[in-house]
Amino acid sequence: MLIDLILENTAKLKSSVSGGKWKKTLSPEYKKQKKKVAPGVPNMELTGDMLDALTFKPYRDGIEVGVFDREEALKAENHNKFTAKSRKTKVPERQFIPRKDQKFKKEILTELKTLAKEVVDDQD
Amino acid sequence: MIKIDYKDIKNMREEISKIELTVPIEMRSKFKQAASIMKKDIVDTIQRGNSPVRGNRRFVDYSENYKAAIRGEKAWRSTPGGKPYQVNPMSEDYERFKGKRLRPVNMTLSGRMLKSIAAKFSMRGFTIYFTSKLAKIHSTEGPGGKASAIRKVVPTGNEQWKPAVIRNAKRFLEQETLKKVVLKLRRL
Numbered sequence: 001m002l003i004d005l006i007l008e009n010t011a012k013l014k015s016s017v018s019g020g021k022w023k024k025t026l027s028p029e030y031k032k033q034k035k036k037v038a039p040g041v042p043n044m045e046l047t048g049d050m051l052d053a054l055t056f057k058p059y060r061d062g063i064e065v066g067v068f069d070r071e072e073a074l075k076a077e078n079h080n081k082f083t084a085k086s087r088k089t090k091v092p093e094r095q096f097i098p099r100k101d102q103k104f105k106k107e108i109l110t111e112l113k114t115l116a117k118e119v120v121d122d123q124d
Numbered sequence: 125m126i127k128i129d130y131k132d133i134k135n136m137r138e139e140i141s142k143i144e145l146t147v148p149i150e151m152r153s154k155f156k157q158a159a160s161i162m163k164k165d166i167v168d169t170i171q172r173g174n175s176p177v178r179g180n181r182r183f184v185d186y187s188e189n190y191k192a193a194i195r196g197e198k199a200w201r202s203t204p205g206g207k208p209y210q211v212n213p214m215s216e217d218y219e220r221f222k223g224k225r226l227r228p229v230n231m232t233l234s235g236r237m238l239k240s241i242a243a244k245f246s247m248r249g250f251t252i253y254f255t256s257k258l259a260k261i262h263s264t265e266g267p268g269g270k271a272s273a274i275r276k277v278v279p280t281g282n283e284q285w286k287p288a289v290i291r292n293a294k295r296f297l298e299q300e301t302l303k304k305v306v307l308k309l310r311r312l
Contacts, residue, residue, distance in 0.1 A: 004288035
């Protein structure tokens with residue numbers, strides 16, 4: 001569900017992160033290149049590989065959502081600006097995964113809480 | 125009025141994935157609106173390149189051959205019966221791909237399959253299904269029987285729609301009824 005909501009926001013050109021940035025325009029050169037294969041909008045999808053790699057890993061206390069494939073993780077890191085190094089790159093900031101000091105948008109968290117409650121209610 | 129014979133209904137039923145909603149009797153008139161909301165959410169999800177079926181993520185990428193055809197390059201294609209043929213870039217066949225993009229994998233070529241999404245109502249709930257047989261082919265055997273190209277556009281067997289495509293219709297019914305809506309999947 002969380003991945004679906006992130007992908008939904010991304011397709012709508014919206015950040016999934018509370019207070020997250022989303023540069024609404026593409027550079028003219030990149031737009032020209034992108035339009036050959038995909039819509040010329042900043043929907044984070046040129047080949048689709050990065051969003052295909054968006055996944056989750058369960059761990060003891062919950063789940064970790066992210067891009068774990070090494071090559072695709074670099075793209076995601078540069079767009080999400082997780083590290084000081086990525087903040088220095090020219091890659092435009094379009095956050096779809098929160099940094100450690102950030103949270104997902106309230107509406108996403110509400111949806112997840114509702115779903116979790118339904119699952120618990122179902123089991124009762 | 126459209127006449128549908130038994131054969132058509134039988135075929136149609138095979139593709140049906142049913143969502144049964146337990147809602148108060150006075151709210152049954154609201155099913156139509158809820159179904160419209162859900163149909164729109166399903167089609168939007170598919171057009172973004174995501175499967176609306178629970179447990180499935182983004183649709184698998186197009187095959188290299190199909191990509192070549194979209195790009196207007198020479199490519200091998202196969203008939204619905206599986207017979208291979210080479211597409212001539214100058215042929216009318218390429219007209220079908222005009223304007224088609226490689227991404228997202230949106231299951232839209234002519235648009236007929238997605239337009240065939242429909243709803244059927246009963247006293248206990250409503251059913252969302254595709255009248256186009258392609259929906260079932262893509263969801264079960266893949267185009268040309270290629271299992272690697274299965275793209276789940278409609279739940280089959282015990283599968284269910286994703287919560288993400290149900291939530292708005294469910295919320296609508298809950299707001300209208302002020303009561304909790306229970307969703308159930310019934311196998312046909």
